[in-house]
Amino acid sequence: MKLGGLKPVDDRKIIERVLNGDTEAFNLLVRQWEKPIYNFIVRMIRDRDEAMDLCQDAFMKAYRELNTLKDRDRFSSWLYRIAHNTCYSKLRKDAGKTFVELAPETRAAGNPVESRLAVEKALQHLPEDQREVVVLKVFHSLKFDEIAVIQAAPVSTVKSRLYMGFEKLRSILGDQSPR
């Protein structure tokens, strides 16, 4: 998945417009990034309604703190960092709750829908930090150094989390190619 589709120079121009008073231009950034950010959050917390609320919260925070963005060419990483913080606040809040969950649908089935469901559930069985690296790398094509900034961790740690996450996913889904 491409990162929103806008080049950094386009993000930069829109950000400058917003900071110069054209606040309506912020909706251009929202329109461009709401789908990637929503998909990131929903893959982290799985609840689609909750993910929508968190997505909106993330953009509200981005608008309020836009003037603190140091490198306007790295708006996407900065926005993912905000979404990361928003997700983790929710995940920490839910840490004490007990969820009744069925056993994961192991072994990717032949049916594409079942395969997708199996992958969704398998992702939820990863620890949050591994899940996040897998999601950002596989589905959002972020670079390791960008993910390292988002997770506030060294690049080597990020790579370790990816390897461990992939290993666990293989054990859940089976080492099979998709049909």
Next chain:
Amino acid sequence: MSHLGERIADYVFEELSASEIAEAKRHLAQCPDCCAQVEQFQRTHAMLKVLPDVDPPRSIVFEFEKPPVSRLSRWLVPAAAAISLFIIAIVLAGNIHVQWRDSQLTIAFGQIITPAETDQAALAMEIQRLQGQLAYLEDRQQKIERDSVATASTISLLAQSRRPRSGD
């Protein structure tokens, strides 16, 4: 080249430089273990990619009433307006006079006195001073006259007391 090890992810996700990729490919051509690990990694990657992106259930649209302002600006305009109204009110009440003359802005508190009025006021004060002095001098003159009369009477009495009586 040594085994790829942790560089497998860099290789699969194309985060190696062109020269590093070329070197990795040369190694993979000769190392079945690394080749197997890379293929396993790529299969897991492909398994995950079946999960498509979904559209958000609704669109996010922000409605703005005014542009973002700094905390200082938020207070600055109302404060400036309040101060301006205060000054206007006092000016209208007549206690402050604002005057632009000879390229100078003058703000005066209390009653305005023009240069002509200033001269007249000075003259009036001088007249009052002189009148006061005159009154003092008149008073002294009267006192001196009283004293002179008294002295003359005394002299006359003394003279009469020393005149010889007739028939002696």
